Amino acid sequence: MPTTHDGAEPTTPAERFGAVVHAAAQRAGYNLRTGSGGRAALAKDTGMSASAVGRMLRGETLPRPSQFERIARAVHLDLHDLLVRGGVISPDSANDLSERVRSLPITPEEAADAWGISNPMIRKILLANIRQAIGMQRDSERDQEQAGGNTAQR
Incomplete structure (x- = not known):
């Protein structure tokens, strides 16, 4: 089970998602300590504002759905894995997600x-x-x- 940035167990979906992204971002090489520049780099790499990244990492808010893919890419997680581990979707729904989400237009x-x-x-x-x-x-x-x-x- 992920923990929040302060070591507590997440109690809300936003806290769980933030904890997953926080841990993955650190593994991906982002230094998330205050003043280190890692949060600004993560913001740049995800296309989010620095304040939105901070709120997400602290578990205060969930990002917009349109931002999930860029977050997953930045922290080197598979999108499905990020969404399941972050508590956004259930493991069962993730099994069918790749069949429903398309990157190309349909005929x-x-x-x-x-x-x-x-x-x-x-x-x-x-x-x-x-x-x-x-x-x-x-x-x-x-x-x-x-x-x-x-x-x-x-």
């Missing part, structure tokens, strides 16, 4: 599958509409780029 066919659209006619209509929307988006972006380019030449 229209994958979207139809994920939504359970199996009726051939409905699926055909859905896929055609998605492809049309993608094409319209690309046309719009191209028009905006061309308009921006024309403005820059004036």
